[in-house]
Amino acid sequence: MTAPAEDYLKAVYEIGRDGNAVATTDLAHHLGLAAASVSGMARRLADAGLVAHEPYHGVRLTTGGRRAALRTVRRHRVIETYLVQALGYPWDEVHPEAERLEHSASDQLVDRMAAAIGEPTTDPHGAPIPTRDGAVDDAPCLSLAAVDVGAAVKVLRVRDEDPLLLRHLAGMGLVPGASVTVRERALFAGPLSIDVGRGREYIGLPLAEQVLVAAAPDRQPSRSRRANR
Ligand SMILES: [Zn+2]
Incomplete structure (x- = not known):
């Protein structure tokens, strides 16, 4: 999967945590992209079975899309936590690093980072870290x-x-x-x-x-x- 596709699925996951379908305009704003390119990505990911369109409302993740989104979310949050706990980064500097590394780090590397710091359950900003199997407590708060x-x-x-x-x-x-x-x-x-x-x-x-x-x-x-x- 490409980095833009991973970012798109992650954004649908994050904006749609309240259970609603996610509107193209909200996604475009979140991703800093034009609505047209967000719509194009939505069509490609719908063809791949990762999102489902809801006419007039936007998109939702399918089961496969949610699994893919949570894999990226896990990579992001483990990397942030590793940078703080193992490398001594301050909490305000890790997000941009994780945004880049989440697309290139292998799942094996991320699992070893998590193991090296004692399998943390939340990242430095308090967000829950999905498990290897994609389980996460993401009830809206x-x-x-x-x-x-x-x-x-x-x-x-x-x-x-x-x-x-x-x-x-x-x-x-x-x-x-x-x-x-x-x-x-x-x-x-x-x-x-x-x-x-x-x-x-x-x-x-x-x-x-x-x-x-x-x-x-x-x-x-x-x-x-x-x-x-
Ligand atoms: Zn972050």
């Missing part, structure tokens, strides 16, 4: 932007494409595993006031949308905590 005031959550993963964004999030302490409480939500989609364990900080909604979280299991839900005060 909540973004920090959608968290209720008073709720305590744990950062699961952050978007990894933008090094500047990663450095900014690290500066705020918003890294996978961090506990965050939402203190206040400004009116009219204004910024959130959050507490990452060192006093209040503000975060705009577009940035908060890049941070995926899960309810912290060791805390009470927001409403009962507020009611107790």
Whole structure:
């Protein structure tokens, strides 16, 4: 498979994680390509049985397409993790390297990299690493932007494409595993006031949308905590 085909399948996988068909315009935006070339690739991959067209909605991965996408996703995430853990790369420098190497590294090399660092289950940005057999826990998760005031959550993963964004999030302490409480939500989609364990900080909604979280299991839900005060 060619690198553009692998990138296309990976993009359909990543955008379509909510279970919806993926529109050509969204794919073109994600891949930084013209809609016409994205449509051409869609036709070739549909002929190969890797994606299925849904009229007026876009494309979905077939079972074979999902398997192929997860192979590239595994390579990408293992390479990122190896670069951080074995070679000491900072977390904001590994994504561009992995974007290149994911197309050229053999599955055997990637498996040996994973074994060398103890078979990690998540990458440095918190994304789950698919197993060799293509199993992955990829249920959609909540973004920090959608968290209720008073709720305590744990950062699961952050978007990894933008090094500047990663450095900014690290500066705020918003890294996978961090506990965050939402203190206040400004009116009219204004910024959130959050507490990452060192006093209040503000975060705009577009940035908060890049941070995926899960309810912290060791805390009470927001409403009962507020009611107790
Ligand atoms: Zn990445």
